[in-house]
Amino acid sequence: MSNNLHQSGVRLLKQLSRHADLIMDVYLSGSVREDEDNSAAIEKLSQSEILWRPEPDQELRLKRSVRALLEEALSDERNRQIDANVGSSLATIKTLAEHYKEARQNANYSATEAYLADLSEHVYSFAEGLKYSIRVLWGRINNEFGYVGTINAKIRENELAQSQVTELLNGLEMFQFSELGEIAGDIRELRKLLVTTLQETLSSCTQELSVVQGRLLELLGRFRQIRGRTRLLKGWLLYTDLHPDYRPDDHVSHKQLPSLFNRAEAILAPAAVDVNNTGYEPELLDIVSRLKAITRLPTDTSHLSHDVSMSLVEAEDFDIPDNPLKLAVDQYFCSIIDTGRSQSALEYLDEHGLTWDRESWLYQVICGYEGLPEEHRAYFELDPIGEPDPTYTGNFVIRDVELGFA
Numbered sequence: 001m002s003n004n005l006h007q008s009g010v011r012l013l014k015q016l017s018r019h020a021d022l023i024m025d026v027y028l029s030g031s032v033r034e035d036e037d038n039s040a041a042i043e044k045l046s047q048s049e050i051l052w053r054p055e056p057d058q059e060l061r062l063k064r065s066v067r068a069l070l071e072e073a074l075s076d077e078r079n080r081q082i083d084a085n086v087g088s089s090l091a092t093i094k095t096l097a098e099h100y101k102e103a104r105q106n107a108n109y110s111a112t113e114a115y116l117a118d119l120s121e122h123v124y125s126f127a128e129g130l131k132y133s134i135r136v137l138w139g140r141i142n143n144e145f146g147y148v149g150t151i152n153a154k155i156r157e158n159e160l161a162q163s164q165v166t167e168l169l170n171g172l173e174m175f176q177f178s179e180l181g182e183i184a185g186d187i188r189e190l191r192k193l194l195v196t197t198l199q200e201t202l203s204s205c206t207q208e209l210s211v212v213q214g215r216l217l218e219l220l221g222r223f224r225q226i227r228g229r230t231r232l233l234k235g236w237l238l239y240t241d242l243h244p245d246y247r248p249d250d251h252v253s254h255k256q257l258p259s260l261f262n263r264a265e266a267i268l269a270p271a272a273v274d275v276n277n278t279g280y281e282p283e284l285l286d287i288v289s290r291l292k293a294i295t296r297l298p299t300d301t302s303h304l305s306h307d308v309s310m311s312l313v314e315a316e317d318f319d320i321p322d323n324p325l326k327l328a329v330d331q332y333f334c335s336i337i338d339t340g341r342s343q344s345a346l347e348y349l350d351e352h353g354l355t356w357d358r359e360s361w362l363y364q365v366i367c368g369y370e371g372l373p374e375e376h377r378a379y380f381e382l383d384p385i386g387e388p389d390p391t392y393t394g395n396f397v398i399r400d401v402e403l404g405f406a
Contacts, residue, residue, distance in 0.1 A: 011048075016066075019041050019044070026051065027067065027070050031061050032059060050062065050066055072132065082137070085171070096118050096122060099111075100112060116189060123198065124197075137212050141212065162217070165212055177199055181194070325356055325361070326368070332365065342405075346358060346400045362398070362400070362401060365382075380403060380406060382402070384398045384400075
């Protein structure tokens with residue numbers, strides 16, 4: 001049986017190869033008429049059931065299976081056939097799984113291998129067909145249904161594609177993986193096919209179908225907008241044909257300009273205060289000073305028991321003494337300038353016998369360096385002296401700092 005099937009398949013493929021030109025002519029034109037030149041080839045193709053005649057008085061056409069093979073191999077954008085019959089595929093998969101389990105229980109190894117091969121072929125074919133349907137939908141979206149010439153035809157094709165997407169999504173909801181898991185049981189081969197493979201395929205395809213549905217709705221809205229504007233333009237042209245003496249009014253002279261003609265953007269944008277512009281600071285302060293506080297809460301008014309006299313006198317000058325630690329750091333910076341050589345902060349502290357805490361002294365030196373103006377800081381260079389932390393990598397422990405000219 002297997003040998004006969006192999007020979008029949010080889011014979012069919014040879015027929016396709018031998019008459020490739022004639023088959024492509026039929027594929028592109030849709031039908032073929034018999035004449036003396038191709039009668040022998042047509043007879044052989046008809047016997048091989050590659051060509052068929054729908055009615056006795058009709059011309060020969062390609063079989064649907066051969067046409068589907070060419071459409072998929074050539075990625076023909078005219079192919080709008082999508083197999084949305086998910087229920088039949090699901091029923092076939094369940095039936096083959098039950099056949100496989102029964103043959104496995106009866107220890108019929110040859111039947112087990114045959115049923116497992118058929119089940120694998122149906123599962124993978126279903127996944128491939130589902131992905132192919134999505135590719136067809138994306139092809140129709142990307143060229144914006146370019147195989148039809150009118151907006152109305154594009155809208156009809158869009159609605160057809162939406163109905164096919166809806167039917168596919170409704171069919172995918174029929175897959176209950178709890179039921180498929182019960183059918184598979186503890187059989188590893190069945191769980192791989194019915195649960196793992198199908199679940200991954202259906203998850204990715206469902207997400208992609210949702211995106212396809214959104215793109216179709218967006219495209220349909222644009223098509224309807226174009227159709228509405230086209231109808232408006234055609235109506236205007238028809239009106240001008242019926243009323244050749246029509247002259248539009250001067251809408252600029254009207255007080256109320258119709259919204260149809262008022263399509264220009266405003267020349268001046270709405271005015272707004274630029275609070276980030278420092279030039280407006282006096283005006284803003286003046287506005288804020290004239291704001292009145294309005295409160296709705298009851299307030300208790302307090303009255304002074306006697307008059308309080310107040311006199312305005314000139315404020316006395318006062319000085320804020322400098323921090324001695326800051327002054328010592330300034331002397332440290334001046335000594336670096338005077339000597340012209342680098343010196344660490346702790347060496348200077350010990351050399352001059354200063355009594356400041358060593359850690360506070362280091363912090364004040366670092367703050368003094370960071371607090372210098374940018375143009376003055378460029379003349380100095382502050383280098384940390386220390387070693388990496390022995391326990392925590394990436395940390396550098398500073399023991400001292402050295403100040404010098406850059």
